[in-house]
Amino acid sequence: MKLTHKFKIPYKKDLYHQLKNKQLESGKCWSDVVRYANDHYFTFKKWISTSELVKMTKNTYDLHSQTVQEIVAKYDENRTSTLTKRRNGDKNAKYPWRSKRFFSIPYKKSAISVKDNIIILKNSNYSNKLSLKNMVEKKKKKGWNETVKKQKDYIEIPNLAIENLSNISYAEIVYKNGSYWFHYVIEVEEEAKVKRFKxxxxxxxxxxxxxxxxxxxxxxxxxxxxxxxxxxxxxxxxxxxxxxxxxxxxxxxxxxxxxxxxxxxxxxxxxxxxxxxxxxxxxxxxxxxxxxxxxxxxxxxxxxxxxxxxxxxxxxxxxxxxxxxxxxxxxxxxxxxxxxxxxxxxxxxxxxxxxxxxxxxxxxxxxxxxxxxxxxxxxxxxxxxxxxxxxxxxxxxxxxxxxxxxxxxxxxxxxxxYLTVKKRKETSDKSIAWRKA
Structure with missing residues (x-):
């Protein structure tokens, strides 16, 4: 069974600046996907497939490739749920249309690495990246096979999770009330079901x-x-x-x-x-x-x-x-x-x-x-x-x-x-040590 937990990322100026830039890039990716998908629908009277959206967004944003794919998957999930609602009679349900300046940053298992008391989030930087519009135009041309130089980029955050994160499967960076939070999904075992009926x-x-x-x-x-x-x-x-x-x-x-x-x-x-x-x-x-x-x-x-x-x-x-x-x-x-x-x-x-x-x-x-x-x-x-x-x-x-x-x-x-003094002190010490580092 999968459970979602979270912890607050302690404030550090450089770290919060990095997270803000990635959030802006994530918002740009979401806005471009929504705009391009809607333009495709109004032009050809049919929705563009998810695989085509993934191809169009490849090597276009300073994010991990799996992060970009997850943003596209979120859009497709939103679009599918809206279609289901409209078919069930809810004509007020709207397809995704709003552009966003900031967007939560999703990370799959392949983009997360846990070492000691640090969680490493993998990203990418492209030196000669193109905008989505130019990327679409170039990919339509026959024989286009231009390589894009990629540099690896990392964001390190403190590991304040209570559980062991060796079995983490998904995570998101979420901004809420002036602070960044790390939401993560882990696998846990269920207990045996009660045999007696009550x-x-x-x-x-x-x-x-x-x-x-x-x-x-x-x-x-x-x-x-x-x-x-x-x-x-x-x-x-x-x-x-x-x-x-x-x-x-x-x-x-x-x-x-x-x-x-x-x-x-x-x-x-x-x-x-x-x-x-x-x-x-x-x-x-x-x-x-x-x-x-x-x-x-x-x-x-x-x-x-x-x-x-x-x-x-x-x-x-x-x-x-x-x-x-x-x-x-x-x-x-x-x-x-x-x-x-x-x-x-x-x-x-x-x-x-x-x-x-x-x-x-x-x-x-x-x-x-x-x-x-x-x-x-x-x-x-x-x-x-x-x-x-x-x-x-x-x-x-x-x-x-x-x-x-x-x-x-x-x-x-x-x-x-009723919060124990020991637990409160441990959490506080971790945050203070991270800020001083």
């Missing part, structure tokens, strides 16, 4: 980020910490945006505010990412402890769409609620639950979660929950509304009996308080 349901929410429920046990993980960070970030970003708009463009004060904005985004993103990781880890530990074989997750996708235009959704959601829905990180929760479940040998299924919080397990009717408790007016019994939703999500796929449920409440730990 299903569980999962209800994703905002106040309670994850609710897991079996027939007789349930786990409710609070999501209030994540929500409070997002609310505070939205408030501070709004204040900073107002201050930036009042400043003179290019002034020192404006640059200070922009740096503060990037710092706030970077810090809050790290906090939210860590809390999501701890929440999903707590959930998977509960599933392993209960020996669950199949997990059914409710899919809330589309709940935030058209909440202002759709009259029915507009009545239910005010401005504050729409902001909460737009900032809800259910996609990250789904992704992490999926790969962590597969690592532990647990089968995962996704179902539509409509009306699962209103269906009554006692009388089979449909009632609206009042507060955090779901009460059955017929049998005069009650159950936690999120636990009821999780069990009903499971019932959409597998049978589950109605029993009394023991509910456990958990809070994801805070990052600074």
């Amino acid at each position: 299903p569980a349901g999962s209800d994703l929410g905002e106040i309670h980020s994850i609710t897991l429920a079996t027939e007789d046990k349930a786990l409710v993980i609070s999501g209030r910490a994540i929500r409070s960070i997002k609310q505070r970030r939205a408030k501070l970003l709004s204040e900073l945006s107002k201050k930036i708009s009042r400043c003179k463009k290019g002034s020192r004060q404006q640059k200070k505010y922009i740096k503060a904005k990037n710092r706030l985004k970077s810090k809050s993103d790290a906090q939210i990412e860590y809390l999501i990781h701890k929440s999903t880890k707590e959930a998977i530990n509960f599933l392993v402890q209960e020996k669950v074989s199949d997990l059914v997750v409710g899919n809330p996708e589309g709940i935030e769409k058209n909440s202002k235009k759709d009259e029915n959704k507009k009545k239910k959601n005010n401005k504050t609620r729409r902001q909460q829905l737009s900032g809800w990180s259910y996609g990250e929760f789904k992704q992490q639950l999926k790969y962590k479940s597969e690592l532990k040998g647990i089968n995962i299924h996704f179902v539509n979660e409509s009306y699962t919080s209103q269906d009554c397990p006692f009388c089979g009717g449909r009632h609206k929950a009042n507060g955090r408790k779901f009460k059955c007016s017929v049998h005069n019994t009650e159950i936690h509304r999120d636990v009821n939703g999780a069990q009903n999500i499971c019932r959409k796929r597998f049978a589950m009996e109605t029993k009394s449920v023991d509910v456990l409440y958990r809070q994801p730990v805070w990052y600074r308080r």
